[in-house]
Amino acid sequence: MSSFAGRMKEYPNMSLDRFDRENLHARAYFLSHCHKDHMKGLKGPLLKRKLKFSLTVKLYCSFVTKELLLSNPKYAFWEDHIVALELESPTLITLIDEASGEVRHWVIITTHIGFLVEGAQGTVLYTGDFRLAKGDASRIEPLHSGSRVKDIKSVYLDSTFYDPRFYQIPSRETCLHAIQGLVQDWVSRSVYHTVWLNCKAAYGYEYLFTNLGDEFHTQIHVNSLDMFKKMPEILSHVTTDRASQIHACRHPKGEEFVAACRLPCGSSSSDGTPLNIISIKPSTMWFGERTQRTKVIVRTGASSYRACFSFHSSYSEIKDFLSYLQPVNIYPSVVPIGRTHADVSQLLKSMCRDVSSSAVVYRPLGALKRTRPEQQTHGEDLEEEERGGEERDLEEEERGGEERDEGSVSNSGPPPRWEEFFTTEILTDSQPNSCSHTSPSHSTLTGSQTPELFVDDFVKLPSPSISLSAGRGPSQADGMLIQSEDRCQGDALTNLDAGGEECGSHTHQSEPTESQLSSDFDIPSTPDSHRPGPDELSDLYRRLAAGEEVVTRTGSQSL
Structure with a gap:
């Protein structure tokens, strides 16, 4: 049984499914369907008298409702005041106050579940007796603007069975x-x-x-x-x-x-x-x-x-409907048996949209790094290995990026010093060197954003022996060349295959230079290269600073 008083807070000049008491002063009337609890006062003498002295008061309803209403002789006096609205078609309604001349405009859309009102005070939905299965709200075209759900300010809801007792009908x-x-x-x-x-x-x-x-x-x-x-x-x-x-x-x-x-x-x-x-x-x-x-x-x-057999949606169906619309306000039109209006309002409160949380909150995307790919088992195809590794890397990086972002927000501290980004770490004999089979890749150590290459276990590639820094200014560290480690790599592969120790425990590891730590690409060593001495570097830097042409000749080669 409907307990709706007839007026909406947003648009008090119209009355819906109630035609007595204060609704006698409304400037427009709406009837959702022909059930007695929605027609109170519709054939009352006061409203009938009002129609005799007013040319602008109208009753808006669907074509079916109009035919059903006029089939009863008791409502025949409404015939000249009824306007049938086409289903799911927007209709502009202009109301002019006969005393003040005030003009108001609304857009009314009649749907299978009630009336959708759009105006200066926002979009409001009034439901009559409606029954929607779960998911049906997404198929109601007037509730959408293009591909998105309209911003519904308020819903005046048929809450007949909004009670856990009627969870499933x-x-x-x-x-x-x-x-x-x-x-x-x-x-x-x-x-x-x-x-x-x-x-x-x-x-x-x-x-x-x-x-x-x-x-x-x-x-x-x-x-x-x-x-x-x-x-x-x-x-x-x-x-x-x-x-x-x-x-x-x-x-x-x-x-x-x-x-x-x-x-x-x-x-x-x-x-x-x-x-x-x-x-x-x-x-x-x-x-x-x-x-x-x-x-x-x-x-x-x-x-x-x-x-x-029910004309009204069940408790779970109403929750699904409201979760889809996410209105700011929800007003119950019916109080279930055994409940109070306060009980239903409290139950519906949890389904209202939280306006305070609707603001856009900025979150950083996080570091665009990829973790080192896991070692693959023998016999797998190289193409499948690369494709699978990339998917794992993206998933791990997204999780890692979110964790780092949360950690950076919660653990606020002084900003790091500039020198901390360029401090090189010296590996000792007790630590695995670059020849170690289990050591992380070069770009992982340096924090490089260059994606790693995936190598089949059947293909044994020698480790790079020269690292160059791209786009760096001249410095002593940048000019240094690193001796070839091919011999060390070969020993490491032999020892690993035989189950022996890694070559890192027997070979002295030189201190990594800045260019070695910061480079994004590794290239093979230049034939006949050697490490320049301090005198050669000093002369080279002096000539570069003076703008002189630098030509170094070794035998028949020119650099």
């Missing part, structure tokens, strides 16, 4: 199949076996009527066809012929029906044979009050059944 399809099975079992026994669908309202069960009619190639008996005359998709599935085996007729108000006949229409067989009648009452609240899990259809008497 069988879908309409599940209920339909269960009802079809029961009807099939009953009417197939004889022509005297009849089913009565005990529906509490004349409108809203068309889904059952159309599907049962198609399944059993028959028409459903109803009291009147007036409300369906302009809805041909439903009209062909209903009839006023009492001879039908499936009835959805209702008891007339103020009239007593014969106790011996349980059909409201008083139908009986043509030959006087008593009818065997079962009643099926679609409902949901009854199932929610059960303390134990039940089936979709439960037998409640000798010839009466309850079927779990």
